[in-house]
Amino acid sequence: MCGVAGLINLGTGAGSPEAEEKLVRRMLDVQAYRGPDDSGIQRVGNAVLGSLRLAIIDLSPAGHMPMSDQTGRFWIAYNGEVFNFAAIRDELAQLGHTFRSKSDTEVILHAWMQWGRECMHRFVGMFVFAIADSQTGEVVLVRDRYGIKPLYYTREGDTILFASEIKALLEVMRNRRVDQQSLSEWMLYRSVDSHTPQTLLENIHSVLPGHLLRVDSNGARPERWYSALDFVSKTEYDKWRAMDPASIRSDFDATLNDAVRLRLISDVPVGTLLSGGLDSSLVTAIAARYTDKLTAFHVSIEGHPNLDERQYAESLTNRLKIPFIPLALNGKNFRGALARCVWLSDLPLSYANTIGYHLICQVARERGVIVLLSGEGADELFGGYSWNYRRKLRLLRLQKWLKMIPPKLYDIAALFVYSNAGLPVSVRAFRQALPSAVDFLDRHARLDWIDECTEAYDFVADPIERAVLGSMTADLSDFLTPLLRRLDRASMGASEECRVPLLDHRLVHKAINLPLDYKVGARADKWVLKQVAAQYIPDRLIGRKKAGFPLPVAEYMRPLINMELFRDGFCQERLGLSLRALRRMLDSGNERTFGFFGLATLEIWGRLHIRREPLAQVEQLIEKLGHGAN
Numbered sequence: 001m002c003g004v005a006g007l008i009n010l011g012t013g014a015g016s017p018e019a020e021e022k023l024v025r026r027m028l029d030v031q032a033y034r035g036p037d038d039s040g041i042q043r044v045g046n047a048v049l050g051s052l053r054l055a056i057i058d059l060s061p062a063g064h065m066p067m068s069d070q071t072g073r074f075w076i077a078y079n080g081e082v083f084n085f086a087a088i089r090d091e092l093a094q095l096g097h098t099f100r101s102k103s104d105t106e107v108i109l110h111a112w113m114q115w116g117r118e119c120m121h122r123f124v125g126m127f128v129f130a131i132a133d134s135q136t137g138e139v140v141l142v143r144d145r146y147g148i149k150p151l152y153y154t155r156e157g158d159t160i161l162f163a164s165e166i167k168a169l170l171e172v173m174r175n176r177r178v179d180q181q182s183l184s185e186w187m188l189y190r191s192v193d194s195h196t197p198q199t200l201l202e203n204i205h206s207v208l209p210g211h212l213l214r215v216d217s218n219g220a221r222p223e224r225w226y227s228a229l230d231f232v233s234k235t236e237y238d239k240w241r242a243m244d245p246a247s248i249r250s251d252f253d254a255t256l257n258d259a260v261r262l263r264l265i266s267d268v269p270v271g272t273l274l275s276g277g278l279d280s281s282l283v284t285a286i287a288a289r290y291t292d293k294l295t296a297f298h299v300s301i302e303g304h305p306n307l308d309e310r311q312y313a314e315s316l317t318n319r320l321k322i323p324f325i326p327l328a329l330n331g332k333n334f335r336g337a338l339a340r341c342v343w344l345s346d347l348p349l350s351y352a353n354t355i356g357y358h359l360i361c362q363v364a365r366e367r368g369v370i371v372l373l374s375g376e377g378a379d380e381l382f383g384g385y386s387w388n389y390r391r392k393l394r395l396l397r398l399q400k401w402l403k404m405i406p407p408k409l410y411d412i413a414a415l416f417v418y419s420n421a422g423l424p425v426s427v428r429a430f431r432q433a434l435p436s437a438v439d440f441l442d443r444h445a446r447l448d449w450i451d452e453c454t455e456a457y458d459f460v461a462d463p464i465e466r467a468v469l470g471s472m473t474a475d476l477s478d479f480l481t482p483l484l485r486r487l488d489r490a491s492m493g494a495s496e497e498c499r500v501p502l503l504d505h506r507l508v509h510k511a512i513n514l515p516l517d518y519k520v521g522a523r524a525d526k527w528v529l530k531q532v533a534a535q536y537i538p539d540r541l542i543g544r545k546k547a548g549f550p551l552p553v554a555e556y557m558r559p560l561i562n563m564e565l566f567r568d569g570f571c572q573e574r575l576g577l578s579l580r581a582l583r584r585m586l587d588s589g590n591e592r593t594f595g596f597f598g599l600a601t602l603e604i605w606g607r608l609h610i611r612r613e614p615l616a617q618v619e620q621l622i623e624k625l626g627h628g629a630n
Contacts, residue, residue, distance in 0.1 A: 001066065002153070003052040003164040003248070003492070004077045005035030006130055008139050008215045010046075011158040017043060019251040024050040027168040034164060034492045035080070044132035045076045047139045051077040056371060056497055057085075060269050062101035063067060069109055070098070073134050076109045079497065080127030083262035085476035087121055117142075117212065117225055128207075130162065138216045145226045146377075146503050147209030148478060148484050153220070154204045160215050163241040165489075166346035168410050169204055169607065176610050177202040178574065185442060190350040190598060194481040194564070195445035201609075209477055216497055228476055228512055229452065234459035248518060249531040252510065256532060259504035260286040263373055271295040271369040273498070274324075275361065275549055277534060278542060279375030279384075280528065283501060285536035286322045287373055293324045295588035297364050297372065297583060299356040303630075307550050312451045313542055319350030319538070324448055325367060327360045331556040333352070335626045338601075339618045343608050346494040346602040350482040352556070353549045365494045376487055377502040380463040380475045380510040382526040384546060388475075389468055390520050396464045406541045450474045472519070525629025530556035554593040558602055561589040571599070 005027035007020055021041050028039055030052045032224075037059075038500055044066075045456055051065035051437050066077045082088070088111055093099070097110045104125075110121035117140075125570050132139045143151045153162040154169050162170050170176055179202045182192045187199060198204035207213050210226035240248060260283060266550035272284040274296040288294050298319045300310040310326055317324035337355045345354065364372055383389045454470030461626025491498035501507075502518035511519075518528045530542050561588065563579070571577045589596035602620075607613040 002077075002079045003028070003031045003078070003165040003168075004053075004079050004128060004130055005161075005168055006032070006048055006077060006139075006161040007162070008047045008221065009158060010160065010215075010217060012260055018046050019055075023161075024048045026171050027163050028052055030168045031163065031165045031172045031451065036495050038064055039066055040066055042068075042075055042077075044134050044139075045137050047132045047137075047428050049077040049130055049132055053100060054370070054495060054497060055268070056081065057103070057265070057267055058101050058103040060101070060475050063103040063105060065105060066463075067101075067103075067105050067240075069113060070100070074109055075111055075132045075134070075596060076105060076129055078105045078127065078129040079151075080106060080129070080144065081123060081263075081497070082108060082123045082125040083173060083265055084122075084124040086265075090175060092233040093557050103503050116463075117223075120225055124259075124506065126162065126500070126503075129361065136216070136375055138214060140205055141213040141215070142225075143207045143209055143211055145210050145228075145505050146484065146508075147481060148488070148500060149549065150485065150488055151207040151211065152199065152204055153207065160220055162213075165265050166201060166204055167343070170609060173203070173361075175202070178606075178610060181399065186348065187485050187598075188442065189446070190348075191478070191482040192347070195449055204386065209481075209491070211362065220417070228473060228508060229456045231509045231512065232456040233471065233513055236510075237459065237515065239511075240513060240518070241515050245450065245518075248514075248528060252507070252528050253532045253535065254284075254502070255504070255510060256288055257289075259501040259507055261502045262504075263499040264290050266371045268370040268580050269295070270366055270371040270373070271294065271297055271364055271367075272373045273357070273375075274298050274313045274316070275375075275547070276309030276314075276316070276541070277375070277547060277549075279502065279538045281312070281541050282529070282533045283373050283375045284322075285320060285533075288322055289364050289536075294320075295325060295367065297360050297369070298324065298326045299326050299353075299360050302325045302330040304552050307547070307552065309547055312544075316537060316541060320630070325363060327356075327363050329356050329359065329551070331552075331559075331630050332626070333359060334551070334556045335559070335629075336619075338603055339608070339615060339622055340493070341490070342604045342617050344489045345485065345605075346489070346609065347485070347599060348605040351486055352551050352553045354486045354490055354599055356549065356551065358493055359497040361491045361498070362492035365496055370495075371497045373489065373499050373500065373501060374487060375502060376500045377480065377481055377508075378526065378529060380432055380472060380480050381508060381519075382529045383472065383516075385592040386480075387513055389472060390469060390493075393464065393520055395515075396467060399598075435485055446474075447561075449478065454565060466518065468516055469493050469512075476508070476512075553597055554590060557593065557600065559629040561586050561596065562625050565600060565621065566603055566627060570611055571621060572604050572614050574606055574610060 005024055024041055033056045037055040038053035039052050049066040066075050068075045085107040090105045094111050099106050104156040127144045128149040128151045131142050131271045150164055152166050161169055182198050182200045187194050193199050193206040199206055211222055211224050214221045226380050274280045274284050284296055298313040314324050334355050337359055341355050341358050344347055378384055453474040454467055457469045458465045460466040466595055487498050565584050607618050
């Protein structure tokens, strides 16, 4: 697990070697926490590859990067883990390849040499890599199927710059400007770069999940190498529908076990992020079957027993007889880590619990546990968001009845709802105002993607089931994107690797073809996952209501509902928000916690990444505002 950075000179000749290598070094230094064990820079023709290493597999110097093949033609800088590398290495050895290390890095390099871009379909894991061909001058940047690992790039004149994190690019770019279109979308969705390469910064682009970027003297050309929709299959759907429930449970059980087992491969200690909910409990219980050196880490919400899941997490670790390490989260340590987490994220925070994830990853690092397993991805695959998928199911079923409501009564109901939410109702035809505004601000990429996903299930006879299955598959590259960004930045910011077995593509391909009743519908939400879990964890952990890592955000953020956080700051100076508008927003901060949290982290982000205020300075401002608060 590492960080990457580099440049490709598109001009007729390479630039100054010293200047270019110094520039890549600056990008590496900004994100040094991604790889504290080793670093390297290598010039390959008109390209310079840089790598940071968090040593996980083959801790010896043989794992140093950038790494080349024996001939020196191909070079790789790599971030991630390919968990089935041993099997691929054996296959490559039979084809005549020889290896100098025991690392998965070398296996990826030789797989590319043997099979080209088709090699990625063989990989089970999460990865970003850059491969430079010194003979052709081509550099290829590759990102994994679901975007578990990040990769960004920009063009400055005749130079393409790339890095694992946006802040590394900002370090060497001449201009820092907010992309206003992306800012509008972030205000709507709290997420950008899910469907389009644009980010919150002008001229900084994301290599999208399942895509690669080919760079040569002709420029940069993106290509899609993977889409989950390519694996939506009538044959598979019909197969699952014909199977009995016990056989389905057994199949998913075996696949999940193999996914977890592979993700325990490591030459350093491994633990789990255990919330006490279904997903993390199941991953922890299965992991405990394959290793007797597992530690569970948990975030406990201090002073809020109604939100605290510690009793459930601790009861499981007692049952499994594994160490349990809790962190007590409170307002003080939450605010103390807030600015750093915004800085790490490169975006205003979408989720307040990012801070909890980062703090518990720091605890794991201090305890010497370098690899963590997470239960991320289960809700999107198996229907865990009742407020989303089950609600959509119910609304679709009610739709024909809603159409029977007289227009005047419908308008009265809508007026009440809009007004109560603080939305504009004084405009003519107020009911059409918000949808039109969303259409205007959105690039339509999200709506187009949902339509495309729904159409992929055209073989499903029931239009309601088709719509919900499409929505769930769409969320694999929409709703899941900020969750995976949260996981990467929170963990790597503490020099921790976090693995997500439930996003093993073999499991994903089965889940997206599973009939809806096994996920949401006649059976319970996440039915198939709960059936698997029944073999490993107590019923009381399976049947209880999903919590979702909630925090008392209103309490934690209350000391920051203060004009001093915004005075002469980013929102006022760069976005043009008046003091009157800011005061109005602050006055509603206690009632609209999520909105205020977004506004506050936008202000912090702008101060750090656009105005270039030192992190320590912003931390001091937050500490001053929170002085004396719990």
